[in-house]
Every structure is written in structure tokens, then in C-alpha cells.
């Protein structure tokens with residue numbers, strides 16, 4: 164099989180090889196087989212088995228001007244997502260050979276997305292069920308509006324996981340283009356089913372803290388996308404973040420910065436997309452009760468320090484928003500007030516995202532491919548350009564800078580988050596109120612300063 168220097172893997176070539184044998188033994192003529200591309204695994208009795216990676220393979224075939232493609236039946240819906248492709252689903256080699264010789268017919272697969280039971284946004288848990296936690300709720304809204312990475316800390320049972328699971332429900336809907344990008348990764352990972360050929364909602368991935376670095380960022384002998392790529396265009400949630408393997412956390416740094424993960428192997432290097440919002444949760448200390456009004460913390464300052472310092476500085480630098488999620492007081496648990504639901508929060512998030520798109524659009528038009536799409540992606544020089552402040556905000560920042568001894572990184576994070584808060588407020592210029600709110604989301608700095 165050519166090219167010889169490229170290592171081939173997987174059963175996807177079974178069907179092309181079988182067609183090659185039929186052609187070489189003159190059971191098929193060139194005009195019968197040559198106009199199609201073939202993908203599929205063969206079982207010993209000649210039936211076609213589904214494959215992983217049908218979607219990206221069909222996309223590649225169409226790009227190479229092969230737009231009539233034979234695929235196993237189970238892969239038909241997924242393959243048919245590709246525009247301009249005509250998909251012929253086949254059940255067996257015998258059926259296919261008959262079709263190629265014109266003895267029987269295979270009808271091209273027509274995709275009707277309405278026919279599939281897409282999990283609707285209503286399946287995502289709603290913020291209407293979250294009582295109290297005003298600061299945490301608001302910080303999640305800000306994070307969603309600017310696509311900022313977020314860190315939550317608080318004692319066990321305070322609701323960090325419950326809050327994180329509601330994030331997909333307030334993010335803007337996926338565009339079709341985003342859906343296809345994420346679906347390609349699920350296709351490679353073999354996670355699509357005939358009933359669910361398209362990833363239509365933002366993924367929420369929540370790997371266990373025992374996951375390996377390969378599990379998190381991808382790789383392995385037969386390379387597979389990792390959790391960070393399965394969360395592409397959605398959320399990667401790391402509960403009990405300091406408990407994760409250190410090398411797994413370290414491996415996140417580069418993809419968080421670049422939005423892609425490159426896996427180097429002996430034969431070749433692979434790049435998977437990994438544009439995510441990272442949400443981390445941690446206890447304030449190993450026992451979980453530091454600062455808890457009801458239970459005493461049993462940890463020594465040294466233990467707390469060791470626990471917190473497992474999150475490396477460079478990783479913390481990429482968390483724009485850090486917020487405390489305290490245990491709810493009794494009055495709030497029993498409050499009769501109905502909390503705001505996800506639908507209306509999502510509307511504000513969408514408006515803020517629209518402002519960002521409009522602001523950055525002219526840059527994209529000028530052909531700058533590295534320009535930001537949302538506030539979290541702003542680089543230092545974008546911050547100078549897009550984060551204009553009122554006079555009051557400037558003097559607040561200046562005095563805070565001196566009293567809190569802020570680093571350049573903290574300064575940039577503050578301004579990015581302030582920019583998002585101003586966008587939620589519909590304001591072009593950041594005022595002192597926006598900035599003051601952004602200061603609230605630096606709780607981690609306080610903890611780090613104490614330990």
C-alpha cells in the first residue's frame with residue numbers, strides 16, 4: 164500500500180483491500196469500482212463492520228475530490244454530515260459487489276437530523292435549581308461570557324460540581340461548524356453511535372483524578388484523542404484538581420495556551436484541536452474544612468501548603484477567575500425565593516459574546532489569524548488596545564497595584580475579566596465598578612499569600 168513510508172493502522176483498509184482483490188481477479192472492472200472511495204472493516208463472513216473515524220475520513224475523501232463514498236451501514240449517518248458527499252451504506256461485501264456490477268441497488272443515505280433524538284439543552288441541569296451562591300453563580304456567568312478558565316474552591320458538599328455541570332447550559336449554542344469539529348474527534352475516539360451521529364451540544368467532560376496524562380491530553384501507542392480534545396468547544400472539568408497526577412496537569416499548559424494539542428510519536432506527530440474552558444474545583448485544604456464555620460480543619464499549615472502548591476504557578480496563571488463556594492447557610496437552603504434559570508443567564512452571555520465578536524471582527528477581516536475570538540484569548544498587546552478604562556478605574560487599578568503588589572500576569576487577568584464584565588454591562592469603556600467586581604475573583608491569590 165502506497166505511500167510505503169506512512170504506517171497504516173486499523174481495520175479501515177479491509178474493504179479497500181477486498182475491492183482491490185476483486186479488481187485484480189477481474190471480478191470487477193475499473194469502470195465499476197473506480198468512481199467510489201471505500202471505508203470499512205470486514206468480518207470473516209463478509210459483512211461490513213463499523214469503523215472509527217468515518218467522519219474525518221469522508222471529509223478527507225471529499226477534499227481529494229472523491230465525493231461518492233461507500234461506508235458500513237452503522238457509519239452512514241455520521242458520514243452523511245459531510246456536505247457534498249454522497250454516502251452509500253453497505254451491509255456486506257456481496258451486496259456491495261452486486262451494486263458495483265449493477266445487479267442490485269443501494270440508495271444513497273439521506274440525513275435527516277430532525278429524525279435523531281438530540282439531547283436538548285433542557286437535558287442540561289438548570290441554574291434554577293441552585294439556591295444562594297450569588298457570587299459563585301455570577302462568576303460562572305462572567306466566565307461563560309468571556310470563555311475564561313475558572314477555579315472554584317470550597318469545602319466538600321458546598322456545590323462546586325453542581326455549579327460546574329450547569330455551565331454548558333449558559334454557553335452559546337454550538338455553531339454547525341463547531342459541531343462538526345467536535346464530532347470529528349468523537350468519531351476518531353469511536354464514541355459516535357448510529358442514533359447519535361453528531362455532537363450537537365457543548366461537551367462537558369469530567370475525568371477522574373486518577374486519569375493519566377495520556378488520558379487527559381491524548382496519545383498512546385495507537386493514538387487517541389484525550390479528554391481535553393473530547394471537551395473541544397466545551398468544558399473540561401477537573402474536580403479535586405490538586406489530586407490529579409502532576410504530569411497530567413503540566414501537560415494541560417501548552418494546549419490551554421494554543422487551543423491545540425500536538426502529540427509527538429516516533430512515526431509522525433499528530434495535532435488534535437483542544438479549545439476548551441477549563442473549570443477546576445478544589446477543597447481549601449486536604450481535609451476540606453479550612454475556613455468552614457461548622458467543622459474544624461485538622462490540617463497543619465505545611466499540609467495545606469503542600470496541597471495548594473500541587474497546582475503549579477503556570478497553571479494557576481491560566482485560571483482567569485478564582486472564586487470561593489462557601490457552604491450555604493440554613494436560611495439560604497430554605498429560602499422560598501426562586502433562583503434565576505439558565506435560559507435568561509444564557510441570553511446575557513450571548514449578548515456579551517456578540518459584543519466581543521463585533522469588536523474582534525475587524526481584526527479578523529484584516530487577515531490576522533491569531534486575533535482573539537473572545538476576551539479570554541486576548542494577548543498582552545490586545546489588552547492595551549481593547550481594555551480602555553475610565554479615569555476612576557485607572558486610579559483604582561494604580562492604587563491596587565501598589566498595595567497588592569500585583570504581578571504583570573495578575574494585571575492582565577484582571578483587565579480581561581473586567582472587559583468581560585463591561586461587555587455583560589453593555590459598556591465600551593471599563594469603569595471602576597467593573598474593575599472592582601473583577602477584584603473579587605482573585606480569591607486564590609489570597610490563599611496562596613497565606614500559605
Ligand SMILES: [Zn+2]
Nearest residue numbers: 448450460462
Ligand atoms: Zn483541613
